[in-house]
Amino acid sequence: MKKMKKYLALLTMGVLGMSVLVGCGGSDVSGDLGDNAEVNVSSNGDAITFGTNAEFPPFEFVTSGGVIDDFDGIDMKIAKQIADDNGMTAKIENMEFDSLLIALENGQVDAVIAGMSITDERKEAVDFSVPYYTATQVMIVKEDSDIAKASDMEGKKIAVIQGYTGEECVKNLGYEYEAFKKGTETILELVNGKCDVVVIDSATAQKYVKDNEGLKIVEDSSVFENEEYGIAVKKGNAEILDKVNASVQKMLNDGTIATWATEYSDAE
Helix, strand or coil: CCCHHHHHHHHHHHHHHCCCCCCCCCCCCCCCCCCCCCCCCCCCCCCCEEEEECEECCEEEEECCCCEEECHHHHHHHHHHHHCCHHHHHHHCCCCCCHHHHHHCCCCCCCEEECCCCCCCCCCEECCCCCEEEECEEEEECCCCCCCCCCHHHCCCEEEECCCCHHHCCCCHHCCCECCCCCCHHHHHHHCCCEEEEEEHHHHHHHHHHHHHCEEEECCCCCCCCCECEEEECCCCHHHHHHHHHHHHHHHHCHHHHHHHHHHCCCC
């Protein structure tokens, strides 16, 4: 599980044309998302603004001297390449995950790239790019934990990140949980013995386990299905979607995203 090869293999399958898989779900994006505002990027615009939640390594995180200002990660490399391919400058708006699709609807950002799983519910509110990464939900526990499958979480103290797919998965299982704003907060709870398990996306789980001694990853493919990440744009905005798709497809075809995934997953 701790090896990235499995996820690169899944990614390769996606490059070869694997159809979009149905993930565990996502945060509720239905209802009032605010006043409809026109996206302010034209076909010859000089900037494209991406919304993200920079709390999701190795996809997006804050560091000194990042790819775009102080923002780094696989998604930031993708965002910069999309901008470069279209003669634009990439700008980043960092915000809470739950606010991203609202900001997109209101025209505050032109696209959202945040390790966001493509779900039927989200597709009702936004348009998604072609999938660029395949992952799944996993459980992070202490090395001496007796949790070996998802059903073992019943009666345990479960931590999730608010708005992430992991929260929806645990909710669908019918288990009680506590939601936090940041992944680092959930890991701190686990390390300090204040919770028993954290449910989170696989690639980010690998990073947290690598950085925190005494933790391990537990999988349960019978409960947690594969899911694919996509870049969200405002529904009906074909201009931006076409630009994003052309660039992403090129990066998938030439292996660029797979290379970045390896680099960031192997980085200390």
